[in-house]
Amino acid sequence: QQQVKQSPQSLIVQKGGISIINCAYENTAFDYFPWYQQFPGKGPALLIAIRPDVSEKKEGRFTISFNKSAKQFSLHIMDSQPGDSATYFCAAVASGGSYIPTFGRGTSLIVHP
């Protein structure tokens, strides 16, 4: 049973466009939602994270939008650049539980110059 559903599986965007990746979860115990960025041959790296007490968090060109009632959260990459081409993973953590993140299956983003 996939606890965090991520879509789309792949995404192609033109330089300067907006990349949007969506995730949905079922477990209401999740209370921390990090996004990871992974370049080929590298391990994932934390990009941005949000807690459910806010509906949006922005860091530079990256924004997380969070909808607690719908149990959905999304990553928006504004002014997408070729250097943003990577695989993006959303995750969810229940801080009252084991702290083990549950990851989505990832989105492969390609930004064309």
Added chain:
Amino acid sequence: GAGVSQSPSNKVTEKGKDVELRCDPISGHTALYWYRQSLGQGLEFLIYFQGNSAPDKSGLPSDRFSAERTGGSVSTLTIQRTQQEDSAVYLCASSFTTSLLGNEQFFGPGTRLTVL
């Protein structure tokens, strides 16, 4: 001061052989995690260690998989009698504590395991 390191970076083995994968976490990090990443799949949790507590082995897919962490630092993931379906990238991560709220989980570059 380096990040999480893993060795070897690549490992090719024959079906039925045993393999050992090594992880050196960031100094001072008490929590250590092992994940498996298969092509087109997300990160599959395998096992985690927190200090001197008993490890959480709930993600290990079979009894052919085991891991240990010596002295609260270096960890070794062992896969016995490897099968072709074990082929994947094995990632190690560490964090200052198991609380990810404000404590980033740092990943190593992974070991790519190929079982022929």
